[in-house]
Amino acid sequence: xxxxxxxxxxxxxxxxxxxxxxxxxxxxxxxxxxxxxxxxxxxxxxxxxxxxxxxxxxxxxxxxxxxxxxxxxxxxxxxxxxxxxxxxxxxxxxxxxxxxxxxxxxxxxxxxxxxxxxxxxxxxxxxxxxxxxxxxxxxxxxxxxxxxxxxxxxxxxxxxx
Amino acid sequence: xxxxxxxxxxxxxxxxxxxxxxxxxxxxxxxxxxxxxxxxxxxxxxxxxxxxxxxxxxxxxxxxxxxxxxxxxxxxxxxxxxxxxxxxxxxxxxxxxxxxxxxxxxxxxxxxxxxxxxxxxxxxxxxxxxxxxxxxxxxxxxxxxxxxxxxxxxxxxxxxx
DNA sequence: TATTGTTATACTCTATAACTATA
DNA sequence: TATAGTTATAGAGTATAACAATA
Numbered sequence: 283x284x285x286x287x288x289x290x291x292x293x294x295x296x297x298x299x300x301x302x303x304x305x306x307x308x309x310x311x312x313x314x315x316x317x318x319x320x321x322x323x324x325x326x327x328x329x330x331x332x333x334x335x336x337x338x339x340x341x342x343x344x345x346x347x348x349x350x351x352x353x354x355x356x357x358x359x360x361x362x363x364x365x366x367x368x369x370x371x372x373x374x375x376x377x378x379x380x381x382x383x384x385x386x387x388x389x390x391x392x393x394x395x396x397x398x399x400x401x402x403x404x405x406x407x408x409x410x411x412x413x414x415x416x417x418x419x420x421x422x423x424x425x426x427x428x429x430x431x432x433x434x435x436x437x438x439x440x441x442x443x
Numbered sequence: 444x445x446x447x448x449x450x451x452x453x454x455x456x457x458x459x460x461x462x463x464x465x466x467x468x469x470x471x472x473x474x475x476x477x478x479x480x481x482x483x484x485x486x487x488x489x490x491x492x493x494x495x496x497x498x499x500x501x502x503x504x505x506x507x508x509x510x511x512x513x514x515x516x517x518x519x520x521x522x523x524x525x526x527x528x529x530x531x532x533x534x535x536x537x538x539x540x541x542x543x544x545x546x547x548x549x550x551x552x553x554x555x556x557x558x559x560x561x562x563x564x565x566x567x568x569x570x571x572x573x574x575x576x577x578x579x580x581x582x583x584x585x586x587x588x589x590x591x592x593x594x595x596x597x598x599x600x601x602x603x604x
Numbered sequence: 605t606a607t608t609g610t611t612a613t614a615c616t617c618t619a620t621a622a623c624t625a626t627a
Numbered sequence: 628t629a630t631a632g633t634t635a636t637a638g639a640g641t642a643t644a645a646c647a648a649t650a
Contacts, residue, residue, distance in 0.1 A: 297546050297556055298513040303522050307510050307571075308503060312578055312590065313484040315597040317499070320477040321524070322601035327474050338478070342469060349468050352459040356631055361464050363482070365619065370633060388458050392626045392631040395458055410468075417473055423599045429473065432596040436476040438584045439593075440483035500640095517608060529641065531610060553608040553649045607650070617640070627630070 316439070323420055330416050334409050335379075339364070341409055343372060344398070347382060348406045352395035354387060381405055477600070484581055491577050495570050496540075500525070502570055504533060505559070508543060509567045513556035515548060542566055 308314045327338055336344070342362055347353055355373060359366050373396070376382045381402035387393035398406060421429045469475045488499055497505070503523055508514055516534060520527050534557070537543045542563035548554035559567060582590045 297549050297558075299549050299551075299556055300511045300514045300518060303507070303514065303518055304510045305507070305522060307506055309598070310594075311574060312582060312594060313481070313488050313499065314503070315594050315601075316477065316481040316484050319597040319600040320474070320481040323474040323477050338474065342475070345468055346464070346466070349465045350461045353461045353464065354631075357461060357464055361466060366632065367620085367634075367636095368618065385458050387631095388460050390460075390627075390631080392624095394632080395460055397458075413472060420600065421473060424596060428596055428599075431592065432600075433471075433473060433476050435585060435589055435593040435596075436480040437470070438589075439480040439581065440476075515608080526642065527609065528611075528613095528643085548608095551608080551650075555609080605650100608648085609646105610648105611644105611646080613643085615640100615642070617638100619638075620636085621634100623634075624632085625630100626632105627628100 312439075316436075326416060326420055327413075330412050331409060334405060334412070336405075336409055340372060340376065341413070343369075344376065344381065344402065344406050345410065347396045348398055348403065348410075351397050352385075352387075354390075354393045354395060356393065358396070376402075473600075477597075487577060487581055488574075491573050492570060495566060495573070497566075497570055501533065501537065502574070504530075504537065505542065505563065505567050506571065508557045508559055509564065509571075512558050513546075513548075515551075515554045515556060517554065519557070537563075 324338055327341075331337070331341060334341075339362070343358055346358060346361060350357075355366065355369055358364065359369055373382070373384075377384065380399055383397050383399055384394040385397055387395050417429075421432075424432065485499055488502075492498070492502060495502075500523070504519055507519060507522060511518075516527065516530055519525065520530055534543070534545075538545065541560055544558050544560055545555040546558055548556045578590075585593065
């Protein structure tokens with residue numbers, strides 16, 4: 283933990299100025315590092331998913347529908363931490379793009395089950411393949427073992443258990 | 444990597460519904476885990492810093508000023524990834540609360556050096572002490588060694604080198 | 605000509621209240 | 628009475644363009 287040294291100009295009177303900024307304190311905090319890392323990964327994700335016109339949240343929604351056909355909006359909300367009013371527009375947009383369809387829920391007349399269309403299935407396949415390349419790319423600085431460790435430790439942070 | 448099984452109701456006709464949601468695919472992605480972990484840490488941070496009326500970004504700004512007296516707005520922006528127009532209001536608010544002061548930059552008439560007031564110094568001391576407790580609390584699920592590893596791996600993700 | 609700090613402004617994201625229809 | 632989905636709306640966060648003062 284090498285403590286960076288602040289380089290300052292100290293002139294005649296008093297008021298110091300800063301040449302090299304000392305970020306060592308912030309970099310010692312978990313929250314700071316977690317946020318920076320998340321933003322860095324998301325930035326790469328945004329670029330790679332641009333051809334599919336998918337934001338991270340759209341990818342998450344489509345992928346959850348793909349792996350859970352018939353999932354409801356409410357279930358998507360609780361799983362992804364999205365508030366219901368904010369999901370409505372996303373689901374509408376995905377339906378308008380003919381990537382998903384709504385079908386009446388078999389046992390709850392209030393709910394609608396969400397399903398991928400054939401187009402949607404193809405898009406998710408392609409997008410998940412791109413995401414796999416991303417994982418390899420972003421984590422190129424890490425060994426496979428380090429990547430596994432990182433994900434395991436991140437889970438420990440946010441998972442209730 | 445135990446693949447969770449999706450539990451579905453399969454009834455007479457076709458339309459499936461989902462009881463237990465399979466999130467195993469998303470949880471295998473670095474970006475998803477990084478974002479969830481960052482949000483979890485920030486949530487705890489928000490509560491703990493409420494008594495000081497500091498958001499994470501305010502804490503970062505004050506802490507950087509504390510460790511780099513005379514730092515300019517522009518330097519804060521590049522260090523924290525904030526756009527200049529969005530920093531103006533924050534700095535104004537902190538000045539209004541008499542936590543920081545602006546002093547003319549010794550060698551650049553366009554810039555203003557930022558400094559903590561005596562009040563600001565006390566607040567940063569207290570807030571950093573609280574942040575230290577937080578680190579211990581949030582990372583209670585991790586051993587000290589795991590926490591060091593986690594921060595080291597996160598740095599590898601977002602640092603350019 | 606380039607940069608610091610600033611204003612105005614727009615766009616996205618997130619949050620709350622309230623409605624409807626079904627349970 | 629409670630819940631799924633929805634509407635409207637408000638607030639926070641983030642983005643671009645353009646300006647005055649100084650380099």
